Amino acid sequence: MPRDTALDGIHFMLPTPFTADGEVNPGPFHRLVDCAVSSGCTGVVTLGVMGESHRLSDAERSLVMNAVIKAADGRLKVVVGISSQSGRDVAERAREASAAGASAVMASPPRMAKPNDAAVKAYYSAIQDAVDTPIVVQDLPEQTGVHMSPEFIANLNTDLPSARYLKLEDPPTPQKVTRVVAATGGNMSVFGGLGGAFLFEELRRGGAGTMTGFAYPEVLVAVYRKMQSGDKEGAREVFYKWIPLIRYENSAGIGLSIRKHLMTKRGLLDEPHVRPPTPAVGQDTVEELDDLLASMNLDVSNL
Numbered sequence: 001m002p003r004d005t006a007l008d009g010i011h012f013m014l015p016t017p018f019t020a021d022g023e024v025n026p027g028p029f030h031r032l033v034d035c036a037v038s039s040g041c042t043g044v045v046t047l048g049v050m051g052e053s054h055r056l057s058d059a060e061r062s063l064v065m066n067a068v069i070k071a072a073d074g075r076l077k078v079v080v081g082i083s084s085q086s087g088r089d090v091a092e093r094a095r096e097a098s099a100a101g102a103s104a105v106m107a108s109p110p111r112m113a114k115p116n117d118a119a120v121k122a123y124y125s126a127i128q129d130a131v132d133t134p135i136v137v138q139d140l141p142e143q144t145g146v147h148m149s150p151e152f153i154a155n156l157n158t159d160l161p162s163a164r165y166l167k168l169e170d171p172p173t174p175q176k177v178t179r180v181v182a183a184t185g186g187n188m189s190v191f192g193g194l195g196g197a198f199l200f201e202e203l204r205r206g207g208a209g210t211m212t213g214f215a216y217p218e219v220l221v222a223v224y225r226k227m228q229s230g231d232k233e234g235a236r237e238v239f240y241k242w243i244p245l246i247r248y249e250n251s252a253g254i255g256l257s258i259r260k261h262l263m264t265k266r267g268l269l270d271e272p273h274v275r276p277p278t279p280a281v282g283q284d285t286v287e288e289l290d291d292l293l294a295s296m297n298l299d300v301s302n303l
Helices: 029-039 058-072 087-100 117-130 150-159 173-183 199-204 217-228 232-249 255-265 283-295
Strands: 009-013 043-046 077-081 104-107 135-139 163-168 189-192 209-212
Touching: 009 029, 009 217, 029 043, 029 058, 029 217, 043 058, 058 077, 058 087, 087 104, 087 117, 104 117, 117 135, 117 150, 135 150, 150 163, 150 173, 163 173, 173 189, 173 199, 189 199, 199 209, 199 217, 199 232, 209 217, 217 232, 232 255, 232 283, 255 283
Parallel strands: 009 043, 009 209, 043 077, 077 104, 104 135, 135 163, 163 189, 189 209
Antiparallel strands: none
16 A cells, blocks of 8 residues: 555644643644644644643543644644543544544554553554544654554554554654664655654655654754755754754653743743643743753744
């Protein structure tokens, strides 16, 4: 089966906005989606790890999903995270997302005491049995404890027609991109993540784009477009120029809080609140971030 390129490109991973008292604030979703549209993104992703989906109730998940799909209004693709700890629940979430108008659903494997290929495959089979919506397989072993080999991923792609895409977050990602592309015969679109920290290298190795929440998606789109046009040197120049901010935003443990501070500075969020126990950054980190921003040319109009 030839590779499905419908999602190829940059997808802006959306945070979930919160008020100071911890309530979901759906108001900023229009600004976030508008930013993705004006940046030239292929789509947005909601209810992922960055969206703190594991901190949301079922009612809040529905609120967020519907708000994002409404804000998108058909202008770009909407991938909805449906990860769960059971095949039954993930299938129900898939049905809800499909009925709401999701372009694709994204799921990481459930945590298991003894991870095994048969159980993981059954989990993804439950999604395919529930809906016809394309599946983004999320390879996220640092959080799930499930390690999927390139050969197993290729088996999913072959046996489950809906498993058309992979979000690869198993470092080192560039090397695994090469192995997955080879194992699948190039028939699966492989997207990076992890803050876009290796986007340039992933694209060089056959990656189809990235799904990440870097606060300046215009930069990632520029790198992708230059690579697509054959301007590898131009892509490298843009990417290396922005690496200091990509690196800092990708700080382990506190990256989401940093990202929300950046988005607040850009006017995309009202406030940078995260939902505990997601860690918030202190004033010293905010001051470091301000110092970094002051040292950079943040003009994205000429990318």
